[in-house]
Amino acid sequence: MSAVIETHDHDDHHHGPAEGLTRWLYTTNHKDIGTLYLWFSFAMFLIGGAMAMVIRAELFQPGMQIVEPEFYNQMLTLHGLIMVFGAVMPAFVGLANWLIPMMVGAPDMALPRMNNLSFWILPVAFFILLSSLFMEGGAPNFGWTFYAPLSTTYAPPSVTFFIFSVHIMGASSIMGSINVIVTIMNMRAPGMTLMKMPLFVWSWLITAYLLIAVMPVLAGAVTMMLMDIHFGTSFFNAAGGGDPVLFQHIFWFFGHPEVYIMILPAFGITSHIIETFSRKQLFGHTSMVWAMTSIAILSFVVWAHHMFTVGLPLAAELFFMWATMLIAVPTGVKVFNWVTTMFKGSITYETPMLFAIAFVVLFTIGGFSGLMLAITPADFQYHDTYFVVAHFHYVLVPGAIFSIMAAVYYWIPKWTGNMYDERLGRLHFWLSFIGVNVTFFPQHWIGLAGMPRRVPDYALQFADWNMVSSVGAFLFGASQILFLFIVIKTVMGGKKATPEVWEGARGLEWTVDSPAPYHTFSTPPKVS
Amino acid sequence: MNEGSKKTIKLLCFSVLGMFTFSFALVPLYDVFCEVTGLNGKIELEATTNQNLETEIGRDVSIQFVSHNNEQMPWIFRPSESQIKIQTGKYHTATFYVKNPTNKRMIAQAIPSVAPSNAASHLKKLECFCFEEQELAPGEEALLPVRLIFDDELPDSIKSVVLSYTIFDVTDYNDLEMTDHHDGHEMEASL
Ligand code: HEM
Ligand SMILES: [Cu+2]
Numbered sequence: 001m002s003a004v005i006e007t008h009d010h011d012d013h014h015h016g017p018a019e020g021l022t023r024w025l026y027t028t029n030h031k032d033i034g035t036l037y038l039w040f041s042f043a044m045f046l047i048g049g050a051m052a053m054v055i056r057a058e059l060f061q062p063g064m065q066i067v068e069p070e071f072y073n074q075m076l077t078l079h080g081l082i083m084v085f086g087a088v089m090p091a092f093v094g095l096a097n098w099l100i101p102m103m104v105g106a107p108d109m110a111l112p113r114m115n116n117l118s119f120w121i122l123p124v125a126f127f128i129l130l131s132s133l134f135m136e137g138g139a140p141n142f143g144w145t146f147y148a149p150l151s152t153t154y155a156p157p158s159v160t161f162f163i164f165s166v167h168i169m170g171a172s173s174i175m176g177s178i179n180v181i182v183t184i185m186n187m188r189a190p191g192m193t194l195m196k197m198p199l200f201v202w203s204w205l206i207t208a209y210l211l212i213a214v215m216p217v218l219a220g221a222v223t224m225m226l227m228d229i230h231f232g233t234s235f236f237n238a239a240g241g242g243d244p245v246l247f248q249h250i251f252w253f254f255g256h257p258e259v260y261i262m263i264l265p266a267f268g269i270t271s272h273i274i275e276t277f278s279r280k281q282l283f284g285h286t287s288m289v290w291a292m293t294s295i296a297i298l299s300f301v302v303w304a305h306h307m308f309t310v311g312l313p314l315a316a317e318l319f320f321m322w323a324t325m326l327i328a329v330p331t332g333v334k335v336f337n338w339v340t341t342m343f344k345g346s347i348t349y350e351t352p353m354l355f356a357i358a359f360v361v362l363f364t365i366g367g368f369s370g371l372m373l374a375i376t377p378a379d380f381q382y383h384d385t386y387f388v389v390a391h392f393h394y395v396l397v398p399g400a401i402f403s404i405m406a407a408v409y410y411w412i413p414k415w416t417g418n419m420y421d422e423r424l425g426r427l428h429f430w431l432s433f434i435g436v437n438v439t440f441f442p443q444h445w446i447g448l449a450g451m452p453r454r455v456p457d458y459a460l461q462f463a464d465w466n467m468v469s470s471v472g473a474f475l476f477g478a479s480q481i482l483f484l485f486i487v488i489k490t491v492m493g494g495k496k497a498t499p500e501v502w503e504g505a506r507g508l509e510w511t512v513d514s515p516a517p518y519h520t521f522s523t524p525p526k527v528s
Numbered sequence: 529m530n531e532g533s534k535k536t537i538k539l540l541c542f543s544v545l546g547m548f549t550f551s552f553a554l555v556p557l558y559d560v561f562c563e564v565t566g567l568n569g570k571i572e573l574e575a576t577t578n579q580n581l582e583t584e585i586g587r588d589v590s591i592q593f594v595s596h597n598n599e600q601m602p603w604i605f606r607p608s609e610s611q612i613k614i615q616t617g618k619y620h621t622a623t624f625y626v627k628n629p630t631n632k633r634m635i636a637q638a639i640p641s642v643a644p645s646n647a648a649s650h651l652k653k654l655e656c657f658c659f660e661e662q663e664l665a666p667g668e669e670a671l672l673p674v675r676l677i678f679d680d681e682l683p684d685s686i687k688s689v690v691l692s693y694t695i696f697d698v699t700d701y702n703d704l705e706m707t708d709h710h711d712g713h714e715m716e717a718s719l
Contacts (some may be wrong), residue, residue, distance in 0.1 A: 220551025239696030
């Protein structure tokens with residue numbers, strides 16, 4: 001795609017950012033808000049990561065060593081909630097804010113003030129959630145899936161605050177999605193047809209529709225919990241005619257599309273990076289769009305693969321098994337396209353490319369373990385074991401999170417105007433790559449051997465691999481401090497980046513200066 | 529902001545409201561679905577209105593009765609007989625023994641479940657203690673009847689059916705006539 005910029009922004013000087021802290025509080029600039037989201041998610045990543053360190057420290061050896069089982073459960077619950085809703089999702093929203101307006105040639109997001117609001121309610125939500133640690137009865141302890149009646153009848157009193165914070169997170173996501181969709185649908189530069197749209201924009205368009213569809217269902221689920229707990233209804237209480245299994249259906253109707261919400265933007269990012277560093281045009285742009293669309297649609301009819309063991313009738317077990325396996329087809333198309341793009345390309349292995357290649361390989365491993373779990377009779381054995389933990393960490397850590405890191409390395413020269421330190425970036429990659437695999441690969445084995453998930457203690461035969469896994473986790477955790485250091489170093493200074501940054505990079509964002517001026521595309525570029 | 533954006537925003541807001549409503553609509557939908565298909569082992573909590581279930585020929589089915597107490601429900605609750613042989617197309621009456629060993633007046637609700645679940649829609653009840661709440665004075669005991677029938681369409685592959693009941697404590701402890709404290713209800717007090 002080629003772009004012609006008709007005019008540069010000449011009025012930068014009287015439209016620069018405000019000074020001081022209020023700049024961040026009142027900002028409606030998509031780049032500022034993107035930065036806020038990214039820093040917020042980084043903070044959450046470190047907090048959630050610290051909790052993971054507590055978990056792995058306790059599991060370092062069998063027996064109860066460091067924390068009480070009650071506290072272990074709270075750590076596990078908060079770790080999951082914070083990583084999903086605090087780290088991965090806001091990071092993608094941050095990237096969307098920074099990149100979508102620049103990629104479609106729009107001056108800003110469509111609803112800048114709502115954009116400000118949707119960011120600033122997030123820290124409030126997580127403040128509430130984290131403060132539950134200090135409440136009587138402790139923080140939520142029922143797992144990130146908050147199954148009733150664990151989260152209703154047996155929940156600590158802080159569950160009400162949990163519900164409130166989930167409502168706020170949901171509102172934030174919904175507002176963010178509305179903004180994304182309106183921007184993409186109505187503010188594209190002239191000449192940018194839907195099919196010419198960059199894949200990251202496409203992936204976010206689809207993600208935003210998924211969010212619009214399922215976040216309200218999540219809100220409904222927690223509202224029903226609230227009513228069961230405080231207003232005497234019985235949505236999930238069998239004594240009053242309700243059904244706890246209904247909770248699982250509603251939760252996973254939200255939950256499965258949610259896992260794709262956490263991976264679709266990663267697909268977009270990976271496509272851009274592989275294209276750039278292979279120095280070839282991406283293979284199969286159109287099929288990528290269709291693959292993402294069909295994955296999104298299918299994600300609504302597979303939710304019960306999380307519930308194979310609740311006692312579904314045979315017909316449902318079979319339906320959800322086949323529907324789940326069907327998703328592997330469009331997923332396979334994507335992996336095929338990435339590999340084909342790299343094939344015979346003149347590849348160089350800068351840090352973003354390293355993370356992107358690792359993404360393709362390790363995400364595929366996660367996809368394969370997902371396929372194993374989709375086989376109903378096999379899942380009867382694997383369900384609620386560490387095999388499931390290994391599966392979803394492979395798709396989420398070297399999947400979603402590696403893609404976010406790749407994106408940061410890839411676009412940070414555009415954001416800051418400085419190149420990151422390539423040597424340190426590669427070191428960070430290799431430490432993370434080794435750490436992630438040492439942590440999560442052995443969890444496949446202990447899971448197949450029968451170790452249940454969500455336990456603070458375990459039988460002796462699982463001891464060795466748990467210790468290995470913990471060592472890997474500490475390595476992975478420590479290497480993220482290096483990441484923080486690299487990011488700060490790049491913000492502070494470094495080799496100046498050219499506007500194009502990467503040789504042959506495609507897309508409108510590479511046509512503006514580095515760092516990108518505070519206002520870009522006040523006059524829309526022409527796309528041909 | 530242009531007209532197109534306004535339209536998109538309106539549409540999206542409607543979708544959000546629509547999906548929120550849909551999440552609540554899932555509750556009745558789920559119940560209807562379970563009732564129609566008999567999945568989930570759920571059976572109607574109402575007496576059958578079909579008077580013509582009794583037929584001449586019938587085959588043997590064995591039926592096992594199982595009882596559970598939910599949480600800390602202190603009542604003694606068990607079937608009088610744990611297993612009986614009955615014929616399809618014939619009414620049978622079984623009883624469950626129940627006693628309130630506490631010194632409080634308590635109210636209970638029993639919830640039935642049938643396994644295998646595809647037997648559920650063929651098991652009809654003319655009368656069941658699960659149709660209404662049961663109230664027992666301190667120390668009181670009772671024999672609770674259930675009058676049931678299997679219709680002729682019960683699949684041939686099913687030779688044995690489990691009918692289980694779980695009793696739940698549904699006493700309203702806020703009601704002043706009832707007594708003071710009970711586990712599992714401290715939530716309301718502390719929030
Ligand atoms: C080919 C694609 C995939 C297939 C076939 C698949 C299949 C499954 C199945 C069957 C389970 C349930 C296992 C059980 O609880 O017994 C599961 C769990 C899970 N999957 Fe996947 N999956 C796939 C991709 C993904 C992706 C892309 C993500 C997220 C980015 C993801 C995240 C999760 C999570 C978080 C859980 C566990 C939820 C929990 O119980 O806490 N999966 N997957
Ligand atoms: Cu799923």
